[in-house]
Amino acid sequence: MKFKKNLYLAYLLVFNIVFGSTLLLTFFPIYLAENGISLVSIGIIYGISAFLAAILRFPIGYALDKYGKKSLLITGSLIYPLFAIGILIAKTAIEFTLLKIFLEIFGAIFWTSFSAYLYSVISKGKEGQGLAGSNALVMIAAGTAPLLAGFLIDSYGFDIVFYLGALVSFIGVLVGFFVKEIKNKINFRLKKSIVKEYKDLFKNKRVKLSLMIGAIVSIYGTIWYTYLPIYLEGQGFSLSFIGFLASFNLLLCALAQPLEGKLIDKFPINYIIIPGFFIMGFFGYVFVNTLNKIYLVASRAILGVGADLAWNPMAADMARFADHTNRGAINALIQFVTTSSAAISIMVAGYIADSFGIRNMLLASVTISAIFGILAALHEKPEIIKLENSLKTTIRNMKKIVLR
Numbered sequence: 495m496k497f498k499k500n501l502y503l504a505y506l507l508v509f510n511i512v513f514g515s516t517l518l519l520t521f522f523p524i525y526l527a528e529n530g531i532s533l534v535s536i537g538i539i540y541g542i543s544a545f546l547a548a549i550l551r552f553p554i555g556y557a558l559d560k561y562g563k564k565s566l567l568i569t570g571s572l573i574y575p576l577f578a579i580g581i582l583i584a585k586t587a588i589e590f591t592l593l594k595i596f597l598e599i600f601g602a603i604f605w606t607s608f609s610a611y612l613y614s615v616i617s618k619g620k621e622g623q624g625l626a627g628s629n630a631l632v633m634i635a636a637g638t639a640p641l642l643a644g645f646l647i648d649s650y651g652f653d654i655v656f657y658l659g660a661l662v663s664f665i666g667v668l669v670g671f672f673v674k675e676i677k678n679k680i681n682f683r684l685k686k687s688i689v690k691e692y693k694d695l696f697k698n699k700r701v702k703l704s705l706m707i708g709a710i711v712s713i714y715g716t717i718w719y720t721y722l723p724i725y726l727e728g729q730g731f732s733l734s735f736i737g738f739l740a741s742f743n744l745l746l747c748a749l750a751q752p753l754e755g756k757l758i759d760k761f762p763i764n765y766i767i768i769p770g771f772f773i774m775g776f777f778g779y780v781f782v783n784t785l786n787k788i789y790l791v792a793s794r795a796i797l798g799v800g801a802d803l804a805w806n807p808m809a810a811d812m813a814r815f816a817d818h819t820n821r822g823a824i825n826a827l828i829q830f831v832t833t834s835s836a837a838i839s840i841m842v843a844g845y846i847a848d849s850f851g852i853r854n855m856l857l858a859s860v861t862i863s864a865i866f867g868i869l870a871a872l873h874e875k876p877e878i879i880k881l882e883n884s885l886k887t888t889i890r891n892m893k894k895i896v897l898r
Contacts, residue, residue, distance in 0.1 A: 513636070516636045521644070537844020541844075545837035548829070554603055575661075578657070629802070644732070707805060717843045764871040768872065778856075
């Protein structure tokens with residue numbers, strides 16, 4: 495019951511943080527554009543801030559494994575209500591860049607801490623289902639917030655959304671104080687250097703595959719999340735419709751999470767990853783080649799499910815692979831790679847969008863991501879990355895992998 499209580503508190507915490515931050519960030523690129531910030535500058539704002547935050551994930555992960563997670567969890571969550579206040583004050587590209595840097599840095603602290611904490615309270619043998627529960631709540635929060643934000647902005651302007659986002663995020667901060675610290679059952683190897691810890695992780699094939707898949711999905715996700723609202727507004731769609739599009743996408747993904755969790759716990763993960771990337775590429779092509787609202791909503795939602803199928807199996811695999819001494823480091827490493835990849839790609843995407851148009855940039859990003867994702871999954875042998883439902887079998891397979 496202790497672990498279930500901690501799991502439910504973690505779910506409640508992340509629901510509030512995601513709902514509040516999604517209110518703040520869904521239409522933030524449009525807010526920047528309406529304040530005279532160019533596509534290139536938007537890419538730079540997102541890219542620089544993400545890259546700086548990525549670098550900090552290494553010491554954050556090391557600190558989590560050594561000192562615990564709760565204090566860093568609360569510290570990181572504080573940025574979201576403060577960010578909302580900052581948006582209302584900032585006026586220039588430099589001010590928005592500094593604001594986004596603080597958001598990314600403290601967001602890195604929060605998400606690295608939360609992921610490591612979640613891994614600690616999920617029951618062994620049910621990693622897929624435990625992560626599916628968290629993902630479902632995240633997607634419900636992130637799915638309903640854009641719908642509400644689009645309606646409020648169309649009706650009352652941006653300010654009310656920023657105030658509401660600050661309030662909901664602050665509730666999440668308060669929930670963080672009730673989260674119980676999970677102590678390491680194994681004494682952390684204090685003499686083990688931060689460099690040695692990450693070197694050991696890089697040697698593992700499962701971690702390498704997670705880094706590749708994570709980077710590929712992150713590149714697609716960041717580019718589409720940032721530039722898709724601007725693209726759709728340029729095509730004449732209202733913010734209410736753009737919000738509905740985002741909401742429907744994430745709510746469908748949330749409904750698919752329980753089934754995905756069961757599939758992940760049952761089948762070899764590359765049997766799920768490869769179809770996921772294929773769905774991404776095909777429905778990404780459909781999306782950018784239509785302006786029909788029904789087709790846009792349907793293709794965007796199925797594209798989102800494909801992206802989940804591409805990444806969630808690797809997240810579950812890392813939850814099973816990680817132990818009490820390296821959860822922070824594993825999450826930090828994965829998030830460093832995904833965030834730095836996204837940072838570089840979003841800056842490149844800004845120049846491509848400015849030169850060749852947002853539509854062509856969106857199509858190129860999802861197509862390239864799908865192709866490289868399939869190639870990465872095909873490169874691995876199924877017996878190495880297979881997820882077994884039995885804890886005993888999992889431990890035996892992990893020993894085989896280490897011996898190889």
